[in-house]
Amino acid sequence: MPDPVKAGRRRAGAPSKGDLRELKILEVLEDLLAVKSFDALTINDIAERAGLSRASMYFYFSSKQEALVALFARTVEALREKSRAAADDPAPPRDAIETAMRRTRDRWREHGLIMRVAIDQASTIPEIGALWTETAEIFIDAITAILIRAGAADHDGPDGAPAVARALCWMIERSFYHASAVSREALDQAAETCQVVWLRAAGIEP
CATH class of the missing domain: 1.10.10.60 (Homeodomain-like)
Known part of the structure; x- marks a missing residue:
């Protein structure tokens, strides 16, 4: 393949x-x-x-299956680029979080269907599972960087920025996965809720 x-x-x-x-x-x-x-x-x-x-x-x-891998790869490449941009965003943490959440929501608005299908097939199509895991790791790195800039502890414990970032990433993925299947309004609400959780995890008052 x-x-x-x-x-x-x-x-x-x-x-x-x-x-x-x-x-x-x-x-x-x-x-x-x-x-x-x-x-x-x-x-x-x-x-x-x-x-x-x-x-x-x-x-x-x-x-x-091969066509789905190619379609998913094209779809998540933009997510990767936005995540890398979030990690390097020089804006204050609050603004960086708002920008990252808006960009991620917009990608789910545009391609939520194909992302849900690909995620559903990830267990049977290894290439898709690998693509999604790699994309998530880039987003986790971005969340970690923003949390550290906001003052979160940079260590490997359960309350350290990397562990909190990983939990936030998969919370956002699950929230967007389900909300995008309901309506644009549900996706908007999920994005707002995830943003509040991320801000609070960063010690920033929403």
């Missing part, structure tokens, strides 16, 4: 006809997941919607 991270990155220079066709396949897959479960979806469904023969489809992706 191709490197999932490379699969999600835009190639340098003008895209070729093949690049555009691959992008079309991924867009089709995301559209289909809005009306059909991943388990029920077939490679033929994707090929037909993309205007390709089954044989042509296999030239780009050998399975629907």
Whole structure:
């Protein structure tokens, strides 16, 4: 299977006809997941919607699982970039937290469906599990950096910034996962609640 991270990155220079066709396949897959479960979806469904023969489809992706990995890689790459930016944000901790939460919420607003599907498939598609774990670690590093700048203790104990950051990261993931399946309003509320928890963990009055 191709490197999932490379699969999600835009190639340098003008895209070729093949690049555009691959992008079309991924867009089709995301559209289909809005009306059909991943388990029920077939490679033929994707090929037909993309205007390709089954044989042509296999030239780009050998399975629907491989296509999902590529789609998820492309989706989480923006989350990785935003998390790295949060870690380096020179703004006061309160502002950095608000910015990080807004950016994360916006990504879930735009691609919540594909993120939920991928998370559901992570236990059976190792490449997706690895991508999500790596993305979470980048976000955990960003949360840790902001907590330390806010005065949190930098040690390995249960009340140290790294441990608190890890708990915050997975709380945010679960909260956004469930809220994004309900409505935009529920996602907004979840983001506000997670922001309050993060601020309090940083010793900042919400």
